[in-house]
Every structure is written in C-alpha cells, then in structure tokens.
Amino acid sequence: MLDYTLKGIAQLVRFLWRPLALLILVMLLVGMTPLPTSVGWGLIWGMLMVVALAEFGVYRFGSAHQRSLLRKWSVYTATFWTIRNAVAxxxxxxxxxxxxxxxxxxxxxxxxxxxxxxxxxxxxxxxxxxxxxxxxxxxxxxxxxxxxxxxxxxxxxxxxxxxxxxxxxxxxxxxxxTVAFPAVVPYPGNPRVSIDAIPIGIDEQGHVKTMALRENAILCAGSPGSGKSGFLNTVCEGAVRCGNVQLLGVDLKRVELSNWSPCFDRLAVTLDDALDLLESVHNLMEERYRQLEQEHLRKVERFDSHMPLVLLVIDEAAALLTGGDKKKNEHAKELLRSIISLGRAAGVTVVFASQRVSANIISSDIRDIAKTRVSYSVTNIESAKMVLGDGLKADEQGPWRIGNLPAERGVCYMQDEADRSLVCVKTFWLDDRRIQDTVRRYGKPSPAMREATREVLSDVAESA
Ligand SMILES: Nc1ncnc2c1ncn2[C@@H]1O[C@H](COP(=O)(O)OP(=O)(O)OP(=O)(O)O)[C@@H](O)[C@H]1O
Ligand SMILES: [Mg+2]
Structure with missing residues (x-):
C-alpha cells in the first residue's frame, strides 16, 4: 500500500514540475520588469491562461499523435492525466x-x-x-x-x-x-454525404462506417427482423441528401419503402410494375452507353441533376426472383443480372435486400457480381458464407453469432472498403418521424432530374 502511494507521489512530482516551472519562469520574467504588482500578476495569469487554452485546443481538435505528444510534454494535460489516473x-x-x-x-x-x-x-x-x-x-x-x-x-x-x-x-x-453496441444508434444530425461515402453506422470502435454508391452494387441479407429494411432506410436517407441521386424502388411487400415514396421517382409494388421498371432502367442504361460511345468516354464521371446517379432499391428481392409466374421471375433475374453487371459505368447502382440468398433464390452469378455485401444476423455459417464469401471461420466472430437482444438488432458484418477485412457495424436507426422530416425537407427530385431520365418514369412515358 505504502509502495503504491509513494509511486503515485513520485509520478505526480514527475509531471507537476512542469506547471510549477512555468509559473516560476513567468514570475521571474515579470519580476525583472519594472511593472506594478497587479499588472505583473495579470501577466502571469494571462500567460498561464493562454497556455491552458492552447493545450485545450490541441487536445480537443488535434490528431491522435498530437494528443499523445500533449500527454507527454504538456504543462497542464500531463498533470491532469496523472491525477486522473491515480484516482482511477x-x-x-x-x-x-x-x-x-x-x-x-x-x-x-x-x-x-x-x-x-x-x-x-x-x-x-x-x-x-x-x-x-x-x-x-x-x-x-x-x-x-x-x-x-x-x-x-x-x-x-x-x-x-x-x-x-x-x-x-x-x-x-x-x-x-459480445454486444459492443447500444440498443439504438440514431442517424447523425447533419452528416457529410456524397455518392462516394454515405454513412451507414458505427463500427466497434465507434467510428462512422460509410459506403459508396458510385460504381457499386450492394447485396444485403439476413434473417427476418434482423435489420435489412433499416439498412435500406439508411441508404435512402444518404442518397436523398446527396442531391444528385435518382431513387427508384421495388417493394413487393408494399410497406417497407412507402415512407420514402415522395422521394422516389418510381416505386413498383407489383411484379408486373417491377418488371416494367427493370426494363426501363435497362433501356436507360443502354441509352447512356450510346451517349458514352458517341462522346468517346468509358464511364459517367460527373453526376448532377442533368445526369443523376440512378439508385435502384429493391427490398425483399426473393419475392421478385421467385414465387410468382416462372417466366416473369426468369425475366426479372435476367434483367437484374444485366443491370448489376453493366450498370457501374452507366451510373446505375442496385441495392437489394433478401431474407435468403441460397442459389435457387438469388443465383450465384447475381450474388458474385455484387461488390459490397452486407450480412445481418443469419442462422448458420453456411448462410453467412453465401453472402460474404468462403473465407469465414467458425471459431471467429461473424453474422451467425449475432443474437436476438435489442442491442443486436441492426448489427451486421460487411467488408471494409479499404482492405476487404470483415467489420462489425451497428446500422444507424431512422424512425418514421425522422424519415418524414427528411422527406419534407428534400421532397421530390428536381424537374431537371426527371427530364434527364424520363425513360424510367412511367407517368412521363404514359403521357408522352
Ligand atoms: N439499426 C437498428 N437499430 C435498432 N433497432 C433496429 C435496427 N434495425 C432494425 N431494428 C429493429 O428490428 C426491427 C426489424 O427490423 P427490419 O424491419 O429492418 O428487419 P428486416 O430484416 O427488414 O425484417 P424482414 O425480413 O421481416 O423484412 C425494427 O422494427 C427495429 O425495431
Ligand atoms: Mg424488411
């Protein structure tokens, strides 16, 4: 005990000499000038305050490296940490x-x-x-x-x-x-968004994870109630905020994307309408390829309201690809595969969610060309491998270990865009009120955007 106290005192003295030395130095300097005492003390306090403010500024806004330097060499912060550590x-x-x-x-x-x-x-x-x-x-x-x-x-x-x-x-x-997240992580108030990085959630270190919409195709899978529709809401929120993204949707469940309907240029809720929409997107893509060819370009580089990035959001993709008229399902599969594989250069991104991803529901050729894969809770490692690839190991963490606690809802695993490693992410949560606020604020896409992609808009096509 005595040893411990002595160590604490020694550590305190080691750091406390700095503020004392500074104080003495300033006093000496002021003492050497012919200033009245009150001015002298004013100067001492002023200088000590300036140093304190400067340190606070570095501590609050500096990089991790600057902060570690501060803890080592600073006048105040080191003392503060020593006392804090001793108490802790x-x-x-x-x-x-x-x-x-x-x-x-x-x-x-x-x-x-x-x-x-x-x-x-x-x-x-x-x-x-x-x-x-x-x-x-x-x-x-x-x-x-x-x-x-x-x-x-x-x-x-x-x-x-x-x-x-x-x-x-x-x-x-x-x-x-095993649950490193709080039950709900609300969507940030005013996040920075662009088609290269829309916020999705936080990782286990609390850092915001983002995802690119440009030149991407996103597959999201997970058991019922695991958070897929919540993920699509987060994607829609980011896309609407970008200002140069045109939203098109397929929601055969009818209720999942309905909150967003004012922001969608077209939202298909029946199989026939969905097929028509996929065909229109396919035509738009071909039209863009023709334009690119004429201009000797390889891909659409700049997106604005005259050339928006088209984001096709499909919830419950299994309902589109199986379970209905076999011919229509096959046709939908063919169109979806073509849009995903050719869409990148033409500025068409697909994000699709499904409860199941077995080969008879989402064929492996569609799955494999999805660049970003996200897996919410699944029942076993085999299902997780179907989404995230074969590299998963049973004794490590993965989506098959996500349980049913409230804090585990909306938790997913996705590949890091930088190094392809697997990261665990808690998706931001958007309640209906927040979605309605966004819809009110951003509303319908601009007329220029509608004009630029009139091929995909059923109302324009019909009235023409
Ligand atoms: N990110 C999240 N944070 C907190 N709770 C969440 C989150 N995502 C989902 N939940 C909770 O889980 C419930 C189900 O989520 P969601 O509807 O997104 O699941 P789903 O995977 O789309 O289910 P289904 O396959 O049945 O459509 C939500 O109503 C909500 O209570
Ligand atoms: Mg859902």
Missing amino acids: KRKALRRGRELLVSSGLVRSEEKAEEYSAWLFENKRRNEYSFYVDDIPGIGPEDVRKACVNVVAPRLVGENARVTVEMTSGLICALISS
Whole structure:
C-alpha cells in the first residue's frame, strides 16, 4: 500500500514540475520588469491562461499523435492525466479487492487487503479488465473460472466473453460483451454525404462506417427482423441528401419503402410494375452507353441533376426472383443480372435486400457480381458464407453469432472498403418521424432530374 502511494507521489512530482516551472519562469520574467504588482500578476495569469487554452485546443481538435505528444510534454494535460489516473487506479484497486472476495478467490475482506487486484472499466466498449497480482495458490485457470462463473455474468450479463493471459507478472482477465453496441444508434444530425461515402453506422470502435454508391452494387441479407429494411432506410436517407441521386424502388411487400415514396421517382409494388421498371432502367442504361460511345468516354464521371446517379432499391428481392409466374421471375433475374453487371459505368447502382440468398433464390452469378455485401444476423455459417464469401471461420466472430437482444438488432458484418477485412457495424436507426422530416425537407427530385431520365418514369412515358 505504502509502495503504491509513494509511486503515485513520485509520478505526480514527475509531471507537476512542469506547471510549477512555468509559473516560476513567468514570475521571474515579470519580476525583472519594472511593472506594478497587479499588472505583473495579470501577466502571469494571462500567460498561464493562454497556455491552458492552447493545450485545450490541441487536445480537443488535434490528431491522435498530437494528443499523445500533449500527454507527454504538456504543462497542464500531463498533470491532469496523472491525477486522473491515480484516482482511477485507487478506485480500480477498491473494486478489484471487492471482486476477489465476492468471486471466492480470497476468503475474507481482511485477507483481500493483503493482496492487489484491479478492475478497470471501458464504458464505451462495455469491456472490463481484471488484474490479479501474485496470490499464493491462485493461477490463471482459477481466475478464469471465477470470471466465467461469477464476475462476467455480474458485469456484462449473459453474452460475456472471457480471455485470460499473463501480462508483466499479473494475471489479466479481459471480460467483454459480445454486444459492443447500444440498443439504438440514431442517424447523425447533419452528416457529410456524397455518392462516394454515405454513412451507414458505427463500427466497434465507434467510428462512422460509410459506403459508396458510385460504381457499386450492394447485396444485403439476413434473417427476418434482423435489420435489412433499416439498412435500406439508411441508404435512402444518404442518397436523398446527396442531391444528385435518382431513387427508384421495388417493394413487393408494399410497406417497407412507402415512407420514402415522395422521394422516389418510381416505386413498383407489383411484379408486373417491377418488371416494367427493370426494363426501363435497362433501356436507360443502354441509352447512356450510346451517349458514352458517341462522346468517346468509358464511364459517367460527373453526376448532377442533368445526369443523376440512378439508385435502384429493391427490398425483399426473393419475392421478385421467385414465387410468382416462372417466366416473369426468369425475366426479372435476367434483367437484374444485366443491370448489376453493366450498370457501374452507366451510373446505375442496385441495392437489394433478401431474407435468403441460397442459389435457387438469388443465383450465384447475381450474388458474385455484387461488390459490397452486407450480412445481418443469419442462422448458420453456411448462410453467412453465401453472402460474404468462403473465407469465414467458425471459431471467429461473424453474422451467425449475432443474437436476438435489442442491442443486436441492426448489427451486421460487411467488408471494409479499404482492405476487404470483415467489420462489425451497428446500422444507424431512422424512425418514421425522422424519415418524414427528411422527406419534407428534400421532397421530390428536381424537374431537371426527371427530364434527364424520363425513360424510367412511367407517368412521363404514359403521357408522352
Ligand atoms: N439499426 C437498428 N437499430 C435498432 N433497432 C433496429 C435496427 N434495425 C432494425 N431494428 C429493429 O428490428 C426491427 C426489424 O427490423 P427490419 O424491419 O429492418 O428487419 P428486416 O430484416 O427488414 O425484417 P424482414 O425480413 O421481416 O423484412 C425494427 O422494427 C427495429 O425495431
Ligand atoms: Mg424488411
């Protein structure tokens, strides 16, 4: 205990000399000038304030590297962190000793006072680190058992994961929840959006994950109620905010995209209408290819209201591709495959969601050309492999491990656009009110946009 207090004092002195040195330096400087005392003190406080403000500015707006430099070299921040760490460590020691007793590792509170154990909490990640110092007769396996049986259920509930290792002579148990997200992550107030990056949700570190609409085809799959329609809402919100995206939709369930209907140029709710829409999009694509050929261009580079990016949103794609008239389903499959494979250069992006992705529902040739794949909760690893590819391993985390807790709704796995690694993302949630607000604010696409793509608009086509 004494050793611990002495270490704390030594650490404090190590950092406290900086503000003291600065104070003395300023006092000396002011003392050397023939200023009246009140002006002198004013100057001292002024300089100390300026340094404090500058440090606060770097801390608040600087990069991670600048902040780490600040913690090492600053006048105030280092002192603040030292004091904060000392207080946190004291609290951790108290909680750690309590756990030694309550988990049965040590028999009495008096006995626990003889040993050291710390419990640190990372609130943002819902994660705990339990460190146990050298206690005679207690090894890593005893700590693991105590954590699994008593500590983890109490701290993070049923969905706990415990890993135990030795670090610098201490037994360290890392207790985390398999659910790293809050129940609901609302869509940000005024996010930065563009067709190259629309916000989708947050990853386990709390960073916003984005997705490109340009030159993309997005497949989203998951069990009933896992969050697919929520994902499509997030995509629609981002697309509407871009200002150069024309929304077209297929919603054979009729209710999933209906909130967005004022923003959609065309929303098909029957199989026949959906087929007609797919044909129109196909024609539009061919027309754009003709234009590109004439202008000796390889793809549409700039999108604006005269040349919008066409986003075809299809909810419950299985209903479009199976279950109806066989001929119509086959025709829809053919059109969809053609639109996805040729659409990129022509500025046509398809995002489609389905509960099932087995080969007889969404054929592998359609699945394989979808560049971005998103999997919400699925029942087994085989289903996840159908969406995300064969590289998944049963003993790692993946969409087949997502459970039914409220915090797990809207959790998905998707490939990182930069390095293709798998990331776990909690999708932003948009309630009906928020969608209606957006619809009111952004409303119908501009007449220029409608004119530019009149081939796909049934009302214009009919009246012509
Ligand atoms: N990102 C999210 N955050 C919080 N809750 C969510 C989220 N996404 C979905 N949910 C919850 O899960 C419910 C079902 O979501 P959703 O309708 O998106 O599922 P689905 O996969 O489209 O289901 P189905 O296949 O039956 O259409 C929602 O009503 C909502 O309560
Ligand atoms: Mg749905």
